[in-house]
Amino acid sequence: MALKPQYEFLTLGTKPPHQTKATLSGKWVLITGATSGIGLSAARRFAKGKANLILLVRNEQKALALTKELISQFGIQVRFYLADFSKLKSVKDALQSITQNEKQIDVLINNAGVYSTKRLLTQDQTELVLTVNHLSSLLITETLIPLLGQSKGRIIQVNSEGHRFSRFALEDPHFKKRWYTGLRSYGASKTAQLHTVWALAPTLFKQGITLNAMHPGAVQSEIGLNNGWLYRTFKKLIINRMLKRVENSAEALYYLAADSSVKDAYGQYYYLTHPTMPAKHAMKNPLSKKILTWSKKVIQLALE
Ligand SMILES: NC(=O)c1ccc[n+]([C@@H]2O[C@H](COP(=O)([O-])OP(=O)(O)OC[C@H]3O[C@@H](n4cnc5c(N)ncnc54)[C@H](OP(=O)(O)O)[C@@H]3O)[C@@H](O)[C@H]2O)c1
Incomplete structure (x- = not known):
């Protein structure tokens, strides 16, 4: 019996991602959080596909080692910029350097992410x-639109099936009043991101840029290892055993960035490379624009 579209996500974990033979030779791909987990695997997959890479990461030592590895192994060009994503000013400074130094970005992969059991x-x-x-x-995304627009770029937001854990509460976005849990804040952050994708994607498409969100699968990475020993032990001993390999996610990201069949797709939510429906609370609705406006305002205030 076929599942209703809203329940399809329950079975998509068993479906491997599509693969592509397309290469990205001569293209420039910016990946955030490329120094571990999915981002690291994606950096290697894109390098294998002959893309040049711009890494936006926080750890200089890891960035230096990865740059060296990718250049020597794949003969591509690699540059990196440093930013701490918990400090919007630091992100802004890195973006300023990127827009000053880089001529071209063809693909932006917003991948960096965190899971925190404590409200911080x-x-x-x-x-x-x-x-x-x-x-x-x-x-x-907003800062790099001019660079991406020059090459009819593609933007992929690495989102998560974890968006199903929580709606985004405009009335209490920072959990000042509500009970905080790791699952709730993670879900809320991913739901907020989905709403901004729905709100921005049609306008960006008119400028020749595609913006989509994807769930990269449940895979073994470093996520959550910033938490206390109890969570870390649970993650290593229990959760990791049920997870797939990060190469699966990297293959899906490469397909969404390189394959011609998805060049005109925008405003989609993919489970790996399979278009599907997000949770009801994360679907496009009048809140999407409000969440985008609110988010821009918070960013602006932080940057003043
Ligand atoms: N793993 C899964 O099963 C899964 C499932 C659904 C969605 N996702 C999503 O996939 C994305 C990648 O996660 P992952 O699983 O690969 O986790 P990961 O191994 O922990 O990688 C996360 C990356 O984000 C970077 N990062 C974290 N906090 C940062 C900060 N404050 N400033 C700058 N960079 C920061 C990390 O930098 P360092 O290398 O310096 O630590 C790392 O490179 C996330 O958006 C996550 O929500 C993962």
Whole structure:
């Protein structure tokens, strides 16, 4: 019996991602959070596909080692910029350097992300997970639109099936009043990101840029290892055993960035490379624009 479209996500984990033979020779791909997990695997997959890479990451030592590895192994060009995504000013500074130094970006992959079991506030008094997962990626997307527009670029937001854990509460976005849990803040940050994708994608498409969101599968990565020993032990001993390999996610990202069959797709939510429906609370509705407007305002305030 066929499942209703809203329940399809329950079975998509068993479907492998599509693969493509397309190469990205001569293209420039910017990946955030490329120094571990999905981002690292994606950097290697894109390098294998002959793309030149711009890495927007926070750890200089990891960035240096990865740059060296990719250049020597694949003969591509690689440059990196440093930013802490929990500090919007730091992201802005890195973006300023990128827009000054880079001539071309063909693909932007907003991948960096965090999961926190504790409610933490940034120096701008914004909730940490929302700031890293959503506000930073929005700032990056908005700032790089002029560069992406020159080459009819593609933007992929690495989202998550975890968006199903929570709606985004405009009335309490930083969990000042509500009970905080890791799942709720993670879900809220990913839901906020989906709403901004729906709100921005049609306008960007008119400028020749495609914007889509994808769930990269449930895979073994470093996510969550910033938390206390109890969570870390649970993740390593229990959760990781049920997860797939990060190469699966990297293959899906490469397909969405390189294959010609998706060149005109925008405003889609993919499970790996399979278009599907997000949770009801994360579907396009009048809140989408409100969440975008609110997010831009918070970013603007932090950057003043
Ligand atoms: N793993 C899964 O099963 C899964 C499922 C659904 C969605 N996702 C999403 O996939 C994306 C990648 O996650 P992952 O699983 O690959 O986790 P990961 O291994 O922990 O990688 C996360 C990346 O984000 C970077 N990052 C975290 N906080 C940052 C900050 N404050 N400033 C700058 N960079 C920061 C990390 O930098 P460092 O290398 O310096 O630590 C790392 O490179 C996330 O958006 C996540 O929500 C993952």
